[in-house]
Amino acid sequence: MSLNVVITMAGRGSRFYDAGYKVPKYEILAHERSLFDWSVLSLKNFLTPDSRVIFVCLDENKSSEFVLRRIKALGLTDVHIVELKELTDGQATSAYLSRDLWNPEWPLLIYNIDTYVRPQALHPADIRPGSDGWVPCFQVPGDHWSFVKLGDDGWAVDLAEKQRISGNASIGLYWFRRAGRYVELYDRFFNDPKNLVGGEKYIAPLYRQLLAEGGRVSLSDLPLSEVHVLGTPAELDRFLQLPVREL
Template identity: 35%
Template sequence: MNFVIPMAGRGQRFVDAGFKTPKMLIEAKGKSLLEWSIDSLPLELCTNLIFVLLKEHAENHKLDSFVTLKYKKYNPKFVYLDEVTRGQAETVLKAKHLLDMSVDLVIYNIDTAFNSVTLHNTLINNKKDGVIGAFVDLSDSSKYSYAKLDGESNVTEVVEKVKISDFALTGFYHFTNPEDFISLAEMNIQNNNTVKGEYYVAPIYNQLLEKGKNFVIDICQSIDVLGTPEELISFKNA
């Protein structure tokens, strides 16, 4: 499977909080946030590991060297960007030329750690047209993306920042056919079809659902969201 890791943001909330190190290299409990995130994945299924990063993070912080050191056995590839893109979907498209179109596509971020004992099996035996990582969120917050399911546990809708169910998304996005993602991501950019000015990955599932595609969720057993300084502090103190 292709595993694409978009990490070409500047982590502005961490910059504003006084952090000098790029977010993904910040350490917590003996590991960088990048490692906490990547080590959550079923890397044994990965045949093509790609990181998309800012050139400045490679030049000033040796981010690519760090990744190569930690994940050398997976022969990681890199795409270097001069500027921040207009969203995760656009960032992933920057790696299009490195994708193996004959195998699945996994997209994952660098600020969420989770544990799922079922994800490997779901990706092999029950993936349908794609698998979306999720966790049970019983809070009243609507700060995540959410998936709604039908009676047979098939995904019927995915929404950003609106709580349509208790199934919040981890940021793990899988497409059995990479072309499903690429064609719609490119079309959305061509048509300037954004959500609050950004090109997200999650809404693409809705477009594919309209085309008759079928998706399932994989529910993790634990999760640590590390996207803000406050969440990082909570994780360190847990």
């Protein structure tokens, strides 16, 4: 399956350094795998020899050698690394800055380095036919997620960042049927500063532009037990307490 896969890992991981960790977040070991490996493992059913995989990193983290060493073990050959000189104003921008490497006619999948999903819970076949966008979700408390609200027909009617418009919280994976469309949506949507949330450019609200232009966005509802968020030291501690057989 020809697919652009963009994994954003261009943060400083300050919370982990503040908690006493001595290596970048993605290098931290948990159950004998790095957090990088856990994240990439989530996409097992999407990553094929035809995939173009792009890692968007922060130059100061010196990620290239580590990423190339780990990704080689997966047998992927069309791999690229974009190293940013400074922090961006959000994940939507971090992904956008790698656009020159995309095949614009292929689908685009954007993922983070903060989440492990059991591979059997994520599969291309889960994308509803006719979808221009797809956002896997799970049911979890709290307001600090991206949310998808569905209409009676099961298609999304709204998406929001850190506004609990529904119980459907994004796992941090965003799919677009055509990568070139993402570029167009980004340029139009963020041309209006009111579409930033707390000064940041998030991906979930970007789908509002897609909906406004007549696109259709679907979701998958993943069991809570299949999703492991690893974005903070506390979340990592909970993950470490799980028996390996449950992962």
